[in-house]
Amino acid sequence: MAFEKAQRDAVERVSPQRAVGLTSELVRLDSHNPPGRELAAARHLGERLDALGLEVEIIPHGTGAAGAGEDQGSSDRATLLARLRGGGEQPALVFAGHLDTVPPGASAWERPVTSGEVAEGCVWGLGATDMKSGLGAMVEAVRAIKESGLPRRGDLLLVATAGEEVDSLGAKELVRRGLLADPGFFVIGEPTENGIVTAEKGVLWLRLRTVGRTAHGSLPHLGVNAIVKMGKVIEALQALRLPHHPHPLLGGCTLNIGTISGGVKTNIVPDACEISLDVRTVIGQSNEAVIAAIQAAIEQLRGGDAELAAEVELIIDRPPVEVSPQAAAVQQFMAAHAEITRRREQAQGATFATDASVFIPATKAPMVICGPGLPSKAHTPNEYVQIERLVEAARIYTLAGARYLAGAPAGR
Ligand SMILES: [Zn+2]
Structure with a gap:
């Protein structure tokens, strides 16, 4: 089918250099939380996505306890929301990740904590695994989908939140403002080594x-x-x-x-x-x-x-969260995943929590958590992500995203 071929062509557009470069740049923008300071990374992503033709919104978070201080102009905490418009015929696809990282901890690191160094087939530094690589892969997938010119029946949203590592400040604000109204499917790029997670504690x-x-x-x-x-x-x-x-x-x-x-x-x-x-x-x-x-x-x-x-x-x-692995959008994602990786993954559960604990109860949309980072390297010294996994994730997101936007499967 010509359409199938066009989707495969979109996958061919994924540039390993761009995905690696963006991940490395994000690692160099320190955003450990507390205190957070996600604004620089949000702006950096925003510039990339704006240049691609997306509508970009940077949502500042106040410094006050309620997260709604009057002094928002001086806040260095922010969540990014970018929208690639589709035909409005189906609910949106949401690529979601977070901008903050945990603090580096007291142990000595072999490389500078925020080096973003590319060496030994990996990108190194705090957040490389959890989860700036997930965001790097998602932005590259958005670019490949956009530039392929494939038809899009619904919007593609990319959200990069503040505060996931502590209280999901950014995810809560997106929900509170109604900015994720009626999403059809979430892909959350947290570290699973590209495994597929459908439930979290x-x-x-x-x-x-x-x-x-x-x-x-x-x-x-x-x-x-x-x-x-x-x-x-x-x-x-x-x-x-x-x-x-x-x-x-x-x-x-x-x-x-x-x-x-x-x-x-x-x-x-x-x-x-x-x-x-x-x-x-x-x-x-x-x-x-x-x-x-x-x-x-x-x-x-x-x-x-x-x-x-x-x-x-x-x-x-x-709260604990689960979606049915049999949900149509999850099955569609799994099929695209298997085509790229030649692996047939079983749905897994995660003992860690993500922004899914905010997004899924609020929207009732199906989701998968699937990202290139290694779960065992999250929140540990000498964090890295393997470039092979990073590029694989970008390709999975591209094919799964293009398929979903061409026609979301019915049924949850
Ligand atoms: Zn994370």
Whole structure:
């Protein structure tokens, strides 16, 4: 079919040099979060996409706590939204990624953290895997699709968000402003080594604080030791069985106690102790129910110890997300993926959370998470992405995108 050939021609237009070059440039624009500072990377992508003829919008995020400060002009945090217009006959395809990275951490790196160096068949630096390579591949796919001149029945959106690594600030703002109205399908370029993910775990971060009463360290019976009380809370948490059904792709719910701090001096009875919890939930489990179960466990402890006082504070709350691997758009993506890679991938689950936890509950659209980065290199020193995977991702996005825009399959 002539049409099939035209789509393959679009794939041939993918330039490895451009995909590598853009990824490297993005790595050199430091955007570690906190504090974020995604604006420079957003502008850089915006210039590229504007030159390609897309409508580009840079959405500033205020510096205020609510993310809507009056001082938005001076903010260096921003989300990018770019639109390639289609015929308006079908819902949009959304290529989505994030601009921020985690901080570099304390370990020594073999190359400068934001070198963007191209060596040994890889692009090196913070964000190379998670996920500036995903954005580099997506922009190259947008270019190949646009310049191929193939018919587009719907819009192609490219979003590059701020704040995914902390609170999905940018994704929430896109949803709040209604800028993603009626999308048909999301492709999220987070690191999967080009595997296909259709489900991700929920994330619930909590801070627990026990409150006691200080006394001189030589007279501990006059105080209430908050660290000792926290010991009881930790034991109760370890014994806690959070009700859930293990998920075929996600497995079971997990609970990790990640940090602890308390006390000021060896000779003072501590009046405060704090821990933080990282709970990863699965489909069918509500984060509210987890909080209620933890509060009930604390109440039970209080039944046997009236001096035990503990507060629970919510830090991060993302729901688990899944779409059917049988959804028509997912199947269409998988078929294009198999044509490019000659691999038949099974749908997988991810234990990490992405902007999908904001986009999918809000839009009910199907999605895949598929990106060139290596999951094992995300959030680690000496981060890199393999150029072979990066170029493969750009080709997958191009073919899958061209197919979708030529005629989105019906049914979710
Ligand atoms: Zn990421």
